[in-house]
Amino acid sequence: MKGPLFYSKILLFGEYGIIKDSKGLAIPYNFYNGALKTEDAETAEAKKSNENLARFATYLKDLDASLVTFDMDTLNADVAAGMHFDSSIPQGYGVGSSGALVAAIYDKYALDKITVLENLTREKLLRLKAIFGAMESFFHGKSSGLDPLNSYLSLPILINSQDNIEPAGIPSQKEGKGxxxxxxxxxxxxxxxxxxxxxxxxxxxxxxxxxxxxxxxxxxxxxxxxxxxxxxxxxxxxxxxxxxxxxxxxxxxxxxxxxxxxxxxxxxxxxxxxxxxxxxxxxxxxxxxxxxxxxxxxxxxxxxxxxx
Incomplete structure (x- = not known):
């Protein structure tokens, strides 16, 4: 089993400020990515990731059911079978390593999930952000949910304020010196x-x-x-x-x-x-x-x- 790829992200602007309602702009960064997999589960890295996923699964079980529920039986069985997050995203580097993992788990195990293919109204985006914030708090203590949202949608996201976010079109790159x-x-x-x-x-x-x-x-x-x-x-x-x-x-x-x-x-x-x-x-x-x-x-x- 190898799941779909989820990419790293870069918050171009807004770090710390978005806690105080500044604008923010996050873009996917496709150079790094990660996916859930069960093969090659014997390496030290895979074992560490698997142990981390087991703790994460325990945490997810107790999340507010009115916000999100998961297929815990399948998740626990996959973790028992050695599932880990195979990722090239460096940890502790500010490019969203835990965000990509959260997006991958939501994508595979969430019940009644909001998919990237449906019409993403502001309400749905805010709901996704709230779900991802609750999930990612396991790793950071407090999370805005933006990193996993960016990774899940793989779109640039404009943060106008904490309760006003939208997919953004960014100018296409040019061959300049800047x-x-x-x-x-x-x-x-x-x-x-x-x-x-x-x-x-x-x-x-x-x-x-x-x-x-x-x-x-x-x-x-x-x-x-x-x-x-x-x-x-x-x-x-x-x-x-x-x-x-x-x-x-x-x-x-x-x-x-x-x-x-x-x-x-x-x-x-x-x-x-x-x-x-x-x-x-x-x-x-x-x-x-x-x-x-x-x-x-x-x-x-x-x-x-x-x-x-």
């Missing part, structure tokens, strides 16, 4: 501790004001510029966003990257931002000239995900 890229920090990030730091910071009035007046403002502008294809305005707003993050989200940026982050802002060769919760994993980079960015970041591994 690019969005992933920068590998070489460190695995843990989502829960980063979210806890953020929630603690939210208790301070100054931090809340900064989030609303600066972070959310620039994030919203970035989303609008990106969707309109206004590249010139986009880079101005991404630069401002990069500054705000460096000044206010230092704990989420691995210490050895503070200098690199600042260099990008000062040289205008590239601008860095968080990819997911930070603390490690990937960082997202935006550049108007990918050659310049690669020269400036020659000691690091870059993966281009979108061209302007």
């Amino acid at each position: 690019a969005v890229f992933l920068l590998d920090s070489g460190i695995v990030g843990e989502t829960a501790p980063m979210v806890n730091i953020f929630m603690e910071s939210m208790k301070q009035e100054g931090f809340r004001a900064m989030l609303k007046d600066q972070f959310v403002k620039h994030t919203d502008a970035c989303v609008e510029d990106f969707l309109k294809g206004d590249v010139k305005s986009l880079f101005g707003n991404v630069k401002q966003l990069s500054k705000v993050v460096l000044n206010n989200f230092k704990p989420m940026i691995p210490a050895q990257f503070h200098k690199l982050w600042k260099q990008g802002i000062e040289s205008n060769d590239y601008y860095l931002k968080l990819c997911g919760s930070g603390g490690g994993g990937y960082m997202l980079g935006f550049t108007e000239d990918i050659d310049k960015a690669q020269a400036a970041l020659k000691d690091y591994k870059l993966e281009v995900v979108y061209n302007f």
Whole structure:
């Protein structure tokens, strides 16, 4: 048995801000994917994944039945037969490894599931997001449900606010020098501790004001510029966003990257931002000239995900 593939995702804009109703934009990233399978169940990785799935199945059994129910008999039998999630998606890298797993489990075992083929009204999208949020909370403590939603639909998703989401058409890629890229920090990030730091910071009035007046403002502008294809305005707003993050989200940026982050802002060769919760994993980079960015970041591994 090998199930359908579910892809990783990249939240281009909106990390942390979407908790406070900023706009957000998530896109599928097909470079990484995962699928449920029962063959090759003897490797150490497969065994670890299988044990994780057994715990996840126990958790799913107790979810609110008015929200979602599963064919638990089949799920438990498949787990007993060695089923695991065979995935190339790096864990702790901010590209949605648990999201793809949640999407795969929902797709295969949910009863009365909402399928990707039906007319996806806003109501259905919000219901899916609520289901996925409840499922993914097993991994993160608190989840918006966006990563699994993106993985399940394999469509770009525009978040207008927490209760207003829609599939988005993004401008098709061009063969220009401008690019969005992933920068590998070489460190695995843990989502829960980063979210806890953020929630603690939210208790301070100054931090809340900064989030609303600066972070959310620039994030919203970035989303609008990106969707309109206004590249010139986009880079101005991404630069401002990069500054705000460096000044206010230092704990989420691995210490050895503070200098690199600042260099990008000062040289205008590239601008860095968080990819997911930070603390490690990937960082997202935006550049108007990918050659310049690669020269400036020659000691690091870059993966281009979108061209302007």
